[in-house]
Amino acid sequence: MNTSMTRSLRLVGALVLSAAGVASLVASGGGGSGGSSVPYLAITSGNAFEVSSAVLKAIGLSLDLGEASGGPVTLQSDTSPAAAGFLLRRALRLPPRLRMQALSAQPMAAVGPVELPCDYLGTMTISGNVANPDALAVGDRITAVFDGCDDNLGYVLDGRLALVVRSLQGDPLTDVFLLGLDLTLTSLRVTEDNQVYSADGAFTLTLDNLDFPLTVLQLAGSRLTLTEGVEIYTLTGFDHRLEIDLGIIPEAIVAEVDGRFVSDVLGGKVDYVTTVPVRATGDNDPELGEFLITGDLNSTVRVNIVDSNSIRLDVDETGDGVVDAFVDTSWAELTGNVPP
């Protein structure tokens, strides 16, 4: 090989190396652990509304996502907006040959993912590994890639959802069961009416119907990034619990949450926790409860739900336990349903 060719190859190699270096840096997230470098946000009377609003929206989205991805788990119901239930139902209802093929039910069989049309528009591609293609079992893994999947249930799914069955008691085809799923969402996009949101992350979703008609939906995870419109939120170390009593009409809902909220838009992070469980009935706004949001140097905003029409924000800018300012608002204003 002559010298000029060797030199050309070296130059090409250097270019390829540079591209590979940048690509691997981006793909790995920059090398760092992304642990704790984002500063805590100082909460002031000037940003208390904005911070509270962003935290509540993120929590609301996560619970929407929990319902959209796991639902009040109803494998027996086709109308529940639940992607995981939807995926499980679809996987379990595949014709036997396709089911065996898609879910690798026969060990050592060379199989590929199976693409299925959704009921109205789009497709979903299922793959995975299950112990028994006729029933769920702990350890089962199922992955779906949704492509504009519309089953005429009021929402359209795009992106990837992977689930692993972590716990199971009872029969999910009945009302009384407990199902624990490890869900991994990769750019999962849910389009519902005029709302579009997408999620990346992983969490454990537990659906406890053992005391039916009391249903408990719990989402717990290390990191979940939610994007809605121009806003992006990241929840870390979160544990959100929704208890729904279907034995009462309208149903009684109790929510308890705990976690950390990171926002690039707000430029920092805050911790949040419900100090008084939040209570609501049916589709009405919450009527009771309290969230404590803590930022830099123990500055806090306490979101005090006075009744279903009014909320008071108690702002402690200095972290000395003394309220420095109050902001009167409402749930609708905080969650962006009406302008403040």
Next chain:
Amino acid sequence: MNLSGQIQVADRFATEARLAGTAVVALAVGACVYLLDRDWVSTMFLGAFAGWQPARYAVFGALGDTLPSFLHAYAFTVLLVLALWPWPKARGWVAPGWFAIAAGLEILQAPGVALAAFGPPDSAGTPLVRSLALYAWRGEFDPADLWATALGCATAWVVTNTLARRLS
């Protein structure tokens, strides 16, 4: 080429191969940090397999937070210097150049910078720009990574310059 020249060339190749070997080992150790200690969900190249991640163990401890930045900077600086070996001036710029690129990417993750650089999350255009914007939006800036990158580039610079002096 006389025998002495042939020995010199063979020695250079062997030294370059050893140096490239250290870069490959550095990349392998960095990959181990991701595979063993990191949450696959938040790693783009592992995200698709996150459902398969076993329980995580802090094998590398606190060192695992910044070790990949050091190893990545070291490995790519060394490999680029080796690729550009016939051009002494160009290879002299590799370490500072790579630090500038890596530092720029890290700074993109700082609060507010992603917003200033790319606008809101939904506004990014082409797939390439969008990937970069998502990296900036989702990542977290850490000054320790900048130090680790600087150390990696500096180590590679010292090692490759030592080699250059030895072979000259």
